[in-house]
Structure formats: structure tokens, C-alpha cells
Amino acid sequence: MTDGILTADQILSTAQDVLRRYGPAKATVVDVARALGVSHGSVYRHFPSKTALREAVTQRWLDESHTPLGIVMASTAPAPDRLRDWLTALFSAKRKKALDDPELFATYTVLVDEASQVIERHVAGLVDQLEEIISTGVTRGELAADDPAVAARAVLLATRAFHDPAHAAGWSVPGVEDDFAAVCDLILLGLKPR
Amino acid sequence: MTDGILTADQILSTAQDVLRRYGPAKATVVDVARALGVSHGSVYRHFPSKTALREAVTQRWLDESHTPLGIVMASTAPAPDRLRDWLTALFSAKRKKALDDPELFATYTVLVDEASQVIERHVAGLVDQLEEIISTGVTRGELAADDPAVAARAVLLATRAFHDPAHAAGWSVPGVEDDFAAVCDLILLGLKPR
Structure with missing residues (x-):
């Protein structure tokens, strides 16, 4: 070397x-x-x-989730589908990390807790992507939101049980897929045009 | 004695x-x-x-949140108001505990992690109350949900950032009230009749 x-x-x-x-x-x-x-x-x-x-190691680890999200961001599918796909991609990426290598995941959970600025940037990046999906959907009449930025933040908060490492222990429990689908359904209804 | x-x-x-x-x-x-x-x-x-x-100490501590929730359950207000009041009462009760006596809160966070059956019963009780509010709302045409039990579970999961002790550190951060309101708005829109 x-x-x-x-x-x-x-x-x-x-x-x-x-x-x-x-x-x-x-x-x-x-x-x-x-x-x-x-x-x-x-x-x-x-x-x-x-x-x-x-911090750089933590950032790189967090950013690994961005690849599958990027694929959804590049999609031209209707906004409701993109939103569900994005949330599914985020949950899958986080869950894969937690289940594939629990030891490394635990290590990073400690690092993330230390690196508050890194996690803030990461979360802000996720909210930006959601805002982009919601804004596009509102423009096309596929979604409704008074303020896409506020809605984006609310969507990320409302799905926290499915991407915050604090809840990783629940991601291999039977029924977690149904719970995730029920929360996505509720969010999509909340953003459906009237 | x-x-x-x-x-x-x-x-x-x-x-x-x-x-x-x-x-x-x-x-x-x-x-x-x-x-x-x-x-x-x-x-x-x-x-x-x-x-x-x-377990009995933990149960008693968890059940302390039930008093303010009971007041909402006894109310005859429209279901959307009751739902928001109930979520607000739960968040307030949990936050009060976390901020008034952080040491005791930390103690109970450890106890709750040990007492999985106690917490499961507690969560099941919360979901039952939400289901009651949603069912009543559906009957009266004030809310819409295909399956009130599924919706109740989704509502509790979607507000997890505002009642799960794992997120207590965020409950005194500026902006948390706005975040809570935004998530409630999204949920209530998701349950609004069309």
C-alpha cells in the first residue's frame, strides 16, 4: 500500500x-x-x-442509500408511484444494512449519534428529494399539498419507524411489511388531490 | 410503615x-x-x-398517560377533533414525563425495553382507543377508512416520532410543535371523507 x-x-x-x-x-x-x-x-x-x-466514514455509509433513491428520482412514473417507490427504496436500503451486517450497523448507529451535522445534512437531502417528488406531483395535478416542503418533512417524519436506526429491531418482525404499506397508504391518501 | x-x-x-x-x-x-x-x-x-x-412499576408508569387520553375518549367532539386532541394529549403526556424528570424517564426507558409484553399491551391499548375514535368517525361520516383497525395502527406508527421514548431528545427542539402539527395535518387529510 x-x-x-x-x-x-x-x-x-x-x-x-x-x-x-x-x-x-x-x-x-x-x-x-x-x-x-x-x-x-x-x-x-x-x-x-x-x-x-x-464523519466522512459516516457520511459515506449514509450516502450508500442514495443509489436506489437516485433511481426513483430519475423515474418519470406518476408522482404517487414515485413517492411509494422512494419510501420503499429507503426502507429497503436501511433494512438491508441492518439485517445484512448487524455489527457494522450497530457501529454506525453510534457514529451517527455523534455526528449530528452529518445526519442533519443527510435528513435535509432526503427531505429535498421528497419535496421534489411532491412538487412535481402538485404541478401535474397528481398530488395535493399546500406547502410541498412542509409535506415532505411530514412524510419523512411519518415514516420514521421504517428508516430511523432506532427502530431497526422491528424491521425483521412479521407484519412489518403490512405496517409499512398501511402507513404509505395513509400518507398517499393525505396527499391525494380532491 | x-x-x-x-x-x-x-x-x-x-x-x-x-x-x-x-x-x-x-x-x-x-x-x-x-x-x-x-x-x-x-x-x-x-x-x-x-x-x-x-413490570408492574412499568405498567403503572405507562398507564399514567391514560388519564389525559381518557378525557379525550369521553368527549363527544367531532372525530377529526378528537383524533387530533388524542394525539396531542399522548405527545404532551410523554413529553412532560421526558422533560420534567429526565432521570426517571431514562430509568423507565430501560425498564420498557425489558418488558416487551407490558409495552405490547400498552401499544395495543393505544391502538384500541384510536380504532374507537376512527370507527365512530366513519359511522358518523366524519372520517373515512377501509379498515379502522389498520388505520389506527398506521396512525400510531406515523406519529411514533412524537410518543416513542427513543425520540425524546427531539421533543424539546425548536420546531417540534410545527413538525407534530404537519404530521397530524397529513394524517387527518388521509382520513378525510371524499
């Missing part, structure tokens, strides 16, 4: 491994540098502090 | 004090008996095990 050029992405991948192995309480920048076979100065050249590195 | 007749309610009040003082991890039945000035046998006569005592 010392021969090549060290990229930010390599550091973030290794930092994730280190965080998983040592836990968020113990993992240090020196551990990351050692795992990469470089000096800790090489890591600090990309990330000026331990906090900056942890 | 040894002179009078020991009631279950006295034991529960003292158990709450003991749990607050020692924390849920350390508090024992012997601590409760000592604080009451009785033998631990006197406590066991009312509650057959430490688990039974902790």
Missing part, C-alpha cells in the same frame, strides 16, 4: 474495517494508518482530525 | 423511588423492602418475583 497513491476512498474503506474490528470507542487514526501500512500523517493529509475521518 | 397494611400501590411508589436512586441495573426487591421498613416476604406477597414487580 505504501507504494501506491493513497486515496480518500481507500482510507474510508479501511477506517470502516477498523471501526468494525475495534468498535467506535477504541478505533484510532493510528489503527487506520497501521492497517493501511502508512504513517498517520498520510491519513491526516486527507482528513485533518479523527472527528473529520469518522 | 410496619404498623399499617402494606398496599400494592405503596410498594410500586417505593419501587419507583428505589429504581430512580439505584438505577434499574442495581435495584433489588430487598432494597424496596428496606425502604418500606418491611421484610422482602411482604413485598413478594404482592409481587411474586422481581420481574413481576418491575
Whole structure:
């Protein structure tokens, strides 16, 4: 590793491994540098502090959910379908993370709690996407909302049981799909033009 | 205390004090008996095990929210008003507990996590009340829902950010009232007859 050029992405991948192995309480920048076979100065050249590195790892992990959401954002389907698809994609992405690798998910739950600005940006990005879907729907007469920005925030809050890591324990319980569908139905009725 | 007749309610009040003082991890039945000035046998006569005592304390604490909800249930106001009042009463009751005595709230958050059957009964009771409000509203033509039981569950899930202790940290944040109102608006639109 010392021969090549060290990229930010390599550091973030290794930092994730280190965080998983040592836990968020113990993992240090020196551990990351050692795992990469470089000096800790090489890591600090990309990330000026331990906090900056942890935030960048957290950001990258949160942003992984953006790929499936991006597919829905690019769709030209009717707004009610896009809204349901978007909420389903978010729930699926979060649930996949929680169930596929519970240990890493628990690690990130700790990191997210520390990184309030990172999570605020992430949530703001999600609300922006919802607002875009709702606004487009209102323009086309497919949805109704007095204020698409307020409605977008309300939709994200109303589906919190299906994307907030605090509720991950409920995502493998029988009936969770029905609960999710019932909440989506209620939201879509609430946004249906009259 | 040894002179009078020991009631279950006295034991529960003292158990709450003991749990607050020692924390849920350390508090024992012997601590409760000592604080009451009785033998631990006197406590066991009312509650057959430490688990039974902790569950009863938790149940009592959860049921405290029922008084303000009961007032809404007894009201003859139109169903949309009752629904909003009920959600507001639940949010207020939970928030009051979280903000008035954060230490006791944290203690109960641990107890509630342990007592899954107690919480399930509590949630089922809340869903029943919501179903009653929605059913009455449907009968009177004030609300619309294909299945009031499903709608009731969806309403409780959609407002989870405003009654689940996991979200208590957000209940004193500026803007939380607006967020709550926006979610209520969305839900009420979703249940509005067409």
C-alpha cells in the first residue's frame, strides 16, 4: 500500500474495517494508518482530525442509500408511484444494512449519534428529494399539498419507524411489511388531490 | 410503615423511588423492602418475583398517560377533533414525563425495553382507543377508512416520532410543535371523507 497513491476512498474503506474490528470507542487514526501500512500523517493529509475521518466514514455509509433513491428520482412514473417507490427504496436500503451486517450497523448507529451535522445534512437531502417528488406531483395535478416542503418533512417524519436506526429491531418482525404499506397508504391518501 | 397494611400501590411508589436512586441495573426487591421498613416476604406477597414487580412499576408508569387520553375518549367532539386532541394529549403526556424528570424517564426507558409484553399491551391499548375514535368517525361520516383497525395502527406508527421514548431528545427542539402539527395535518387529510 505504501507504494501506491493513497486515496480518500481507500482510507474510508479501511477506517470502516477498523471501526468494525475495534468498535467506535477504541478505533484510532493510528489503527487506520497501521492497517493501511502508512504513517498517520498520510491519513491526516486527507482528513485533518479523527472527528473529520469518522464523519466522512459516516457520511459515506449514509450516502450508500442514495443509489436506489437516485433511481426513483430519475423515474418519470406518476408522482404517487414515485413517492411509494422512494419510501420503499429507503426502507429497503436501511433494512438491508441492518439485517445484512448487524455489527457494522450497530457501529454506525453510534457514529451517527455523534455526528449530528452529518445526519442533519443527510435528513435535509432526503427531505429535498421528497419535496421534489411532491412538487412535481402538485404541478401535474397528481398530488395535493399546500406547502410541498412542509409535506415532505411530514412524510419523512411519518415514516420514521421504517428508516430511523432506532427502530431497526422491528424491521425483521412479521407484519412489518403490512405496517409499512398501511402507513404509505395513509400518507398517499393525505396527499391525494380532491 | 410496619404498623399499617402494606398496599400494592405503596410498594410500586417505593419501587419507583428505589429504581430512580439505584438505577434499574442495581435495584433489588430487598432494597424496596428496606425502604418500606418491611421484610422482602411482604413485598413478594404482592409481587411474586422481581420481574413481576418491575413490570408492574412499568405498567403503572405507562398507564399514567391514560388519564389525559381518557378525557379525550369521553368527549363527544367531532372525530377529526378528537383524533387530533388524542394525539396531542399522548405527545404532551410523554413529553412532560421526558422533560420534567429526565432521570426517571431514562430509568423507565430501560425498564420498557425489558418488558416487551407490558409495552405490547400498552401499544395495543393505544391502538384500541384510536380504532374507537376512527370507527365512530366513519359511522358518523366524519372520517373515512377501509379498515379502522389498520388505520389506527398506521396512525400510531406515523406519529411514533412524537410518543416513542427513543425520540425524546427531539421533543424539546425548536420546531417540534410545527413538525407534530404537519404530521397530524397529513394524517387527518388521509382520513378525510371524499
